[in-house]
Amino acid sequence: MKAKLSMKEVFDYIDSNKNRAIELLSKLVSQPSVAATGQGIKECSELVMKLLDELGANPKLNDIGEGSPVVSGEIKSKRNPEKTILFYNHYDVQPPEPLELWDSPPFTPAIRDGKMYGRGVSDDKGELTGRVKLTEAFLKTWKDVPCNFKFLFEGEEEIGSIHLSQYLKKYPEIFKADGVVWEFGGVDPNGRPQVVLGVKGILYVQLTTNVAKKDVHSSLGAIVQNPAWRLVGALNTLKSGEKILIPGWYDDVRKFTKQELELIRQAPYDAKAIKADLGIRNFIAKMSIEEAKRALVGKPTCTICGIYSGYTGPGSKTVLPSEAFAKVDFRLVPDQDPDDLVRKLRKYLVTQGYSDVKITYSEGERAKRTSPKEPIAIAAKFAAEQVYKTASIVQVSSAGTGPMYLFNAPCVAIGGGHAFSNAHAPNENKQLEYLVKGMKWVASTVNRFAEMRIS
Numbered sequence: 001m002k003a004k005l006s007m008k009e010v011f012d013y014i015d016s017n018k019n020r021a022i023e024l025l026s027k028l029v030s031q032p033s034v035a036a037t038g039q040g041i042k043e044c045s046e047l048v049m050k051l052l053d054e055l056g057a058n059p060k061l062n063d064i065g066e067g068s069p070v071v072s073g074e075i076k077s078k079r080n081p082e083k084t085i086l087f088y089n090h091y092d093v094q095p096p097e098p099l100e101l102w103d104s105p106p107f108t109p110a111i112r113d114g115k116m117y118g119r120g121v122s123d124d125k126g127e128l129t130g131r132v133k134l135t136e137a138f139l140k141t142w143k144d145v146p147c148n149f150k151f152l153f154e155g156e157e158e159i160g161s162i163h164l165s166q167y168l169k170k171y172p173e174i175f176k177a178d179g180v181v182w183e184f185g186g187v188d189p190n191g192r193p194q195v196v197l198g199v200k201g202i203l204y205v206q207l208t209t210n211v212a213k214k215d216v217h218s219s220l221g222a223i224v225q226n227p228a229w230r231l232v233g234a235l236n237t238l239k240s241g242e243k244i245l246i247p248g249w250y251d252d253v254r255k256f257t258k259q260e261l262e263l264i265r266q267a268p269y270d271a272k273a274i275k276a277d278l279g280i281r282n283f284i285a286k287m288s289i290e291e292a293k294r295a296l297v298g299k300p301t302c303t304i305c306g307i308y309s310g311y312t313g314p315g316s317k318t319v320l321p322s323e324a325f326a327k328v329d330f331r332l333v334p335d336q337d338p339d340d341l342v343r344k345l346r347k348y349l350v351t352q353g354y355s356d357v358k359i360t361y362s363e364g365e366r367a368k369r370t371s372p373k374e375p376i377a378i379a380a381k382f383a384a385e386q387v388y389k390t391a392s393i394v395q396v397s398s399a400g401t402g403p404m405y406l407f408n409a410p411c412v413a414i415g416g417g418h419a420f421s422n423a424h425a426p427n428e429n430k431q432l433e434y435l436v437k438g439m440k441w442v443a444s445t446v447n448r449f450a451e452m453r454i455s
């Protein structure tokens with residue numbers, strides 16, 4: 001083993017090259033890359049390839065013949081070639097609409113009050129920039145990386161990583177590592193670092209009812225079935241209060257461990273601020289703060305995300321629509337399987353007399369959680385305290401979803417994110433102070449992880 005190198009040199013490099021990191025972020029945000037429409041995806045994948053090439057990461061453009069390419073790369077460690085960390089990020093962004101609500105154009109990055117504004121600046125180009133630049137910091141100061149670094153940058157995260165499982169089948173080696181640093185992470189509203197250890201899964205379906213072959217005069221409501229009523233009836237069978245009624249829905253739900261319950265209890269949650277921000281008086285079913293904290297991590301949900309039929313414009317139009325649609329998402333927890341659940345949903349609607357309701361399965365991802373006892377989790381907690389000089393908060397799982405289940409290795413979600421970054425919304429922003437701190441946190445985590453033994 002070579003002499004131990006210190007993180008101080010790496011941190012100093014990150015500090016003195018802050019402006020170069022900001023420039024890179026600005027360049028990435030200036031390149032649109034909207035997965036939903038395909039706008040700029042190809043150009044952005046090339047830009048990311050170039051970045052990894054300049055870093056010496058021997059990039060590859062992995063292609064399965066459809067969707068956005070996955071860019072991967074690797075840097076071998078001289079000092080510790082036995083261990084590998086993987087950085088998972090995405091170069092695609094959400095659509096910028098509604099454009100009129102932006103204070104500056106979404107693809108023209110602007111800095112105001114220590115924040116950069118632009119689509120993707122936080123989710124996920126800020127994190128991607130951080131991973132590239134912290135690697136550069138190691139290479140420039142240590143002439144090495146603490147263990148092997150792998151990069152996997154996908155271009156469809158914002159549309160449910162719809163092809164990533166196919167990439168796993170075709171290119172399994174680019175997913176292999178001993179630990180994964182996830183695409184998002186950061187500090188809570190009070191600036192405390194959060195180590196997030198998991199994500200929920202999802203089953204996303206569209207339900208469609210179709211009766212007549214065309215819209216008809218609503219006077220025919222006397223004799224023609226209304227698809228909107230059919231759809232509402234079908235939706236109404238899915239839940240009673242907060243319970244999902246589909247038989248077997250909860251069969252595979254994994255119970256919380258004692259340690260998970262304790263971590264959930266310890267995690268602060270500013271219910272008052274969150275209620276004020278949302279403009280709500282109570283949480284659903286008047287749940288207590290502790291119940292809400294457990295629900296965010298461990299409650300399977302059924303949400304009508306959108307419902308549409310007939311005429312919804314101004315004034316009245318007496319029409320009996322021919323079709324009705326609802327988009328429904330079910331958030332899942334370990335060990336629920338979306339493929340199994342969509343079958344259960346189909347069967348259930350048939351038994352309830354709704355065999356005419358068409359189900360289109362548009363997204364399915366399993367949940368994943370990493371144990372807080374894993375070395376990568378311990379390393380992230382240690383490094384958070386080193387960089388932020390304050391105790392970190394361990395989150396058993398995010399309430400959100402991502403393709404974490406496709407990676408076999410333990411994962412931690414840490415980085416330079418902050419609350420109120422308006423991710424997915426107009427005026428998305430990145431607090432530049434956290435771009436730097438996030439880089440140091442991830443760099444220090446990786447270094448600590450590299451030094452630890454994997455049991």
Ligand SMILES: [Zn+2]
Nearest residue numbers: 123158423424
């Ligand atoms: Zn996102």
